[in-house]
Amino acid sequence: MPQEVSVPVDEQATEDAVKEALGQADPAGHDESSGDEAPADGASPDAVATEAAKKKKRKKRSKVKALAESILPAGSSSSTAEKPVRLTETQKQQLFALNPALKADYEEDPQKVEQMLSKLSIADILTGMAASQRNTKDMASHKFWQTQPVPKFEDAMKPVEEGPIKVIDPARVPKEAPPFAVQGFEWDTLDLTDEGQLQEVYELLTHHYVEDDEAMFRFNYSSSFLNWALKAPGWRKDWHIGVRATTSRRLVAFISGIPVSLRVRKNTLSCSEINFLCIHKKLRSKRLAPVLIQEVTRRCYVQGVYQAIYTAGILLPAPVSTCRYFHRSLNWEKLYEVGFSPLPAGSTKQRQIARYKLPKETETPGLRPMETKDVDAVLDLLKRYLSRMDMAQEFSSEEVAHWLVHDEKICPEQVVWSYVVEDANQGGKLTDFFSFYCLESTVIGNTKHPTIRAAYLFYYATETAFTGDQKALKERLNGLMHDALVLAKKANFDVFNALTLLHNPLFLEDQKFGAGDGQLNYYLYNYRANYIQGGVDPKTNKADESRMGGVGVVML
Numbered sequence: 001m002p003q004e005v006s007v008p009v010d011e012q013a014t015e016d017a018v019k020e021a022l023g024q025a026d027p028a029g030h031d032e033s034s035g036d037e038a039p040a041d042g043a044s045p046d047a048v049a050t051e052a053a054k055k056k057k058r059k060k061r062s063k064v065k066a067l068a069e070s071i072l073p074a075g076s077s078s079s080t081a082e083k084p085v086r087l088t089e090t091q092k093q094q095l096f097a098l099n100p101a102l103k104a105d106y107e108e109d110p111q112k113v114e115q116m117l118s119k120l121s122i123a124d125i126l127t128g129m130a131a132s133q134r135n136t137k138d139m140a141s142h143k144f145w146q147t148q149p150v151p152k153f154e155d156a157m158k159p160v161e162e163g164p165i166k167v168i169d170p171a172r173v174p175k176e177a178p179p180f181a182v183q184g185f186e187w188d189t190l191d192l193t194d195e196g197q198l199q200e201v202y203e204l205l206t207h208h209y210v211e212d213d214e215a216m217f218r219f220n221y222s223s224s225f226l227n228w229a230l231k232a233p234g235w236r237k238d239w240h241i242g243v244r245a246t247t248s249r250r251l252v253a254f255i256s257g258i259p260v261s262l263r264v265r266k267n268t269l270s271c272s273e274i275n276f277l278c279i280h281k282k283l284r285s286k287r288l289a290p291v292l293i294q295e296v297t298r299r300c301y302v303q304g305v306y307q308a309i310y311t312a313g314i315l316l317p318a319p320v321s322t323c324r325y326f327h328r329s330l331n332w333e334k335l336y337e338v339g340f341s342p343l344p345a346g347s348t349k350q351r352q353i354a355r356y357k358l359p360k361e362t363e364t365p366g367l368r369p370m371e372t373k374d375v376d377a378v379l380d381l382l383k384r385y386l387s388r389m390d391m392a393q394e395f396s397s398e399e400v401a402h403w404l405v406h407d408e409k410i411c412p413e414q415v416v417w418s419y420v421v422e423d424a425n426q427g428g429k430l431t432d433f434f435s436f437y438c439l440e441s442t443v444i445g446n447t448k449h450p451t452i453r454a455a456y457l458f459y460y461a462t463e464t465a466f467t468g469d470q471k472a473l474k475e476r477l478n479g480l481m482h483d484a485l486v487l488a489k490k491a492n493f494d495v496f497n498a499l500t501l502l503h504n505p506l507f508l509e510d511q512k513f514g515a516g517d518g519q520l521n522y523y524l525y526n527y528r529a530n531y532i533q534g535g536v537d538p539k540t541n542k543a544d545e546s547r548m549g550g551v552g553v554v555m556l
């Protein structure tokens with residue numbers, strides 16, 4: 001799942017900040033005081049709030065970049081710095097002001113922090129990757145995760161024999177949940193066939209789920225979406241776990257799992273896919289997340305499921321892979337107005353709008369919406385395509401129907417859009433398909449634009465992948481993705497998001513996707529695996545065609 005609300009990186013604004021810091025600011029450049037950006041007199045409080053948030057965000061990025069430039073050795077802008085970093089007193093003060101959490105780490109072990117900085121590139125720091133990827137917490141500080149069957153950071157890149165970390169004895173798995181850890185709260189198994197309970201999960205997530213670093217956007221999974229995501233084939237009620245306040249009955253926390261068959265290289269695992277972990281904001285930092293995780297683990301073990309897959313924007317011990325988010329504007333003006341997209345220096349609003357303009361119609365001959373009758377052909381194509389990835393779900397035809405064919409009964413509000421290409425020259429054979437799903441984000445405190453409607457690229461496959469001709473594959477995927485953008489625009493989406501998984505690096509740049517500041521870490525529970533490529537160069541954080549073919553799992 002997109003566990004991170006990623007926003008595009010404003011490379012130019014940070015460049016300007018460095019110039020400013022060096023006394024070279026371009027007065028005509030992309031500056032907060034320029035008329036284009038300042039809220040007009042009499043602007044609504046929301047517009048002012050959004051503008052203030054944008055300003056705050058730019059300022060923070062500017063400071064980080066200026067500081068990075070001063071700390072890191074010259075020439076490390078696009079590659080990992082190798083020389084050790086020594087912080088001056090001023091740099092320390094600046095660094096701790098920007099990131100107070102680092103202060104305690106530094107006091108405990110200055111060398112460790114300096115070592116961590118020496119491993120980063122300015123690109124890391126600029127794009128925000130470092131902020132969330134930095135591991136100032138070593139294994140010993142992960143009080144919960146150090147007790148779990150997951151790889152340690154120090155072992156993450158070492159070659160290993162792939163397999164379970166721990167053998168679970170079913171006889172030793174408690175059959176009942178322990179009493180909830182905090183008095184006044186209790187476990188509840190949610191019944192998501194009940195509209196009211198589905199709505200409660202929706203409400204909890206809408207107000208308390210994942211936000212971006214600056215708290216400008218928060219994921220807003222619709223109740224249709226949750227109904228689709230949480231009731232996938234084989235779903236179990238007892239894997240929809242809630243915590244309620246005993247007196248008010250209010251739902252204050254949630255975690256869920258669905259069963260999946262996951263192939264990691266040559267081994268297929270009966271797994272759970274854990275998602276939608278959420279704790280009410282007022283109950284944060286009380287060590288309740290480990291309690292929820294242990295309970296979902298127990299309930300999986302009870303079913304004889306001893307492995308799990310999950311994703312998170314934050315760095316935990318230890319990812320099996322990391323992908324990066326990319327964003328393609330469909331409605332640039334709105335994205336600009338809500339503070340999602342920057343106006344690059346030297347450009348104008350008109351030029352930006354023109355840059356992202358799309359034709360009204362698709363171009364691929366034979367392209368049409370997918371129907372239930374296409375399920376077997378799509379399954380066949382998808383299976384063959386995913387077999388080329390190191391890690392992928394093994395889909396059944398029931399799962400393909402569930403995940404790809406829009407069903408009004410499951411989703412009164414449409415969540416997934418899927419298209420197939422039927423080749424008339426090959427007797428109507430389905431040669432390609434692609435899909436995307438809708439996940440809105442709330443624009444916090446904005447009444448003019450309360451939400452951003454984002455399309456996320458989901459699964460796709462093409463016969464061209466089997467020709468062995470990478471140039472042809474690139475060309476075909478560009479054609480298909482261009483049509484996906486056209487269709488998403490027609491369906492009124494504001495932005496199209498994609499990760500660097502599957503063969504996405506082949507089209508991201510050509511289709512005008514911009515790099516986001518978010519990444520998605522993939523984790524396996526109780527399974528040791530060699531690192532899986534995530535389509536990014538770890539040094540430059542750029543999408544990398546030479547690192548494709550690893551991650552084939554698209555999580556919601």
Ligand SMILES: CCCCCCCCCCCCCC(=O)SCCNC(=O)CCNC(=O)[C@H](O)C(C)(C)COP(=O)(O)OP(=O)(O)OC[C@H]1O[C@@H](n2cnc3c(N)ncnc32)[C@H](O)[C@@H]1OP(=O)(O)O
Pocket residue numbers: 003141142143144145146208209210211272274275276277278279280283284285286287288289290293296297300301305306307308309310311312313314316525526
């Ligand atoms: C075989 C079956 C196995 C099944 C289980 C497989 C594992 C599944 C794992 C779950 C996959 C979930 C996939 C998703 O849904 S990822 C989406 C997570 N949700 C959000 O980000 C929504 C907004 N945030 C919140 O609701 C809270 O901040 C959460 C609930 C995230 C943490 O609450 P809180 O902020 O109040 O913290 P705490 O004091 O209770 O607990 C602190 C401990 O929790 C560790 N922590 C923090 N965030 C995460 C995280 N996202 N995954 C795993 N662990 C996390 C943290 O490192 C620390 O442990 P340690 O560092 O000391 O060791």
